[in-house]
Amino acid sequence: MTGAPPETANEIGFDRVGKDFPLPSGRTVHAVEEVTGTVPAGRFVSIVGPSGCGKSTLLAIVAGLEGASSGTASVGGNPVTGPRRDIGMVFQEESTLPWRSALRNVTFGMEVAGVPRAERARRADAMLSMVGLAEFAAERPARLSGGMRQRLAIARTLALQPSVLLMDEPFGALDQQTRLILGAQLLRIWREVQLTVLFVTHSIEEAVLLSTEVWVMSYRPGRIIDRVPIDLPYPRGFEVVGTDQFNAYANRLWATIRRESLRGFSDAEEHPMAEQPT
Numbered sequence: 001m002t003g004a005p006p007e008t009a010n011e012i013g014f015d016r017v018g019k020d021f022p023l024p025s026g027r028t029v030h031a032v033e034e035v036t037g038t039v040p041a042g043r044f045v046s047i048v049g050p051s052g053c054g055k056s057t058l059l060a061i062v063a064g065l066e067g068a069s070s071g072t073a074s075v076g077g078n079p080v081t082g083p084r085r086d087i088g089m090v091f092q093e094e095s096t097l098p099w100r101s102a103l104r105n106v107t108f109g110m111e112v113a114g115v116p117r118a119e120r121a122r123r124a125d126a127m128l129s130m131v132g133l134a135e136f137a138a139e140r141p142a143r144l145s146g147g148m149r150q151r152l153a154i155a156r157t158l159a160l161q162p163s164v165l166l167m168d169e170p171f172g173a174l175d176q177q178t179r180l181i182l183g184a185q186l187l188r189i190w191r192e193v194q195l196t197v198l199f200v201t202h203s204i205e206e207a208v209l210l211s212t213e214v215w216v217m218s219y220r221p222g223r224i225i226d227r228v229p230i231d232l233p234y235p236r237g238f239e240v241v242g243t244d245q246f247n248a249y250a251n252r253l254w255a256t257i258r259r260e261s262l263r264g265f266s267d268a269e270e271h272p273m274a275e276q277p278t
């Protein structure tokens with residue numbers, strides 16, 4: 001690589017992004033409303049918020065998989081109009097290819113992208129080792145556990161060397177220990193290759209441990225109701241968990257999210273499963 005990329009090269013931007021889903025019943029779900037914000041190039045922003053508040057929807061809009069109903073999402077200053085090779089996404093649900101071996105799952109995206117064979121093999125080996133699956137390279141996903149399949153999906157996305165990485169609960173299916181180990185590895189890669197990461201998680205601890213900033217989304221329609229810069233030095237290890245500074249961040253995030261989660265449930269009690277025409 002020659003020369004530093006311009007500061008905005010990998011920046012993610014939201015300008016008053018909204019998303020409505022019209023339902024066949026005539027009702028409209030206001031999933032996301034007026035989301036404005038920036039993930040500067042090379043930063044790691046996590047989004048936390050109650051279930052159903054629009055986190056996956058927001059990532060899908062940045063990934064170019066869903067169009068915004070209003071406003072604009074952009075990457076590197078260019079509005080996103082469809083999927084792009086420089087934007088990598090790891091989905092909340094498992095997304096491995098069952099008929100391919102683990103190794104060929106990782107090479108798949110690179111084949112599509114036209115990466116030469118030798119380079120594909122080199123990167124696939126490195127990525128499988130990184131997620132702890134080197135020994136399982138020849139196995140089909142059905143022979144792996146759910147958590148291993150999710151690690152495989154992460155390896156496949158990282159092998160494409162995206163400049164922007166969108167991750168939707170990537171460690172959700174994993175035990176706490178594996179979560180922490182993979183989180184630390186993700187941080188290492190992020191720092192090494194200067195990725196811009198937008199990361200959705202249910203775990204406040206994980207958000208504080210990994211992020212340069214945490215955004216809290218409100219109950220539906222999802223808005224950003226708090227932005228907390230996490231001023232802990234990198235490299236960050238597990239030893240930071242439980243320190244006073246760490247707890248202060250976690251407590252602040254907890255307080256906001258607990259209020260929002262309760263709001264979601266009291267709403268549901270008032271209108272149990274009701275479909276309201278708009």
Ligand SMILES: Nc1ncnc2c1ncn2[C@@H]1O[C@H](COP(=O)(O)OP(=O)(O)OP(=O)(O)O)[C@@H](O)[C@H]1O
Pocket residue numbers: 021022029030031049050051052053054055056057058092220
């Ligand atoms: N394709 C769709 N059609 C209709 N409604 C949708 C669609 N996708 C999402 N929604 C609605 O948009 C809202 C936000 O959904 P989203 O999946 O973004 O939530 P989330 O914050 O990711 O939740 P979770 O934490 O449970 O994954 C929900 O009310 C959901 O029902």
Ligand SMILES: [Mg+2]
Pocket residue numbers: 055056057092168
């Ligand atoms: Mg989701």
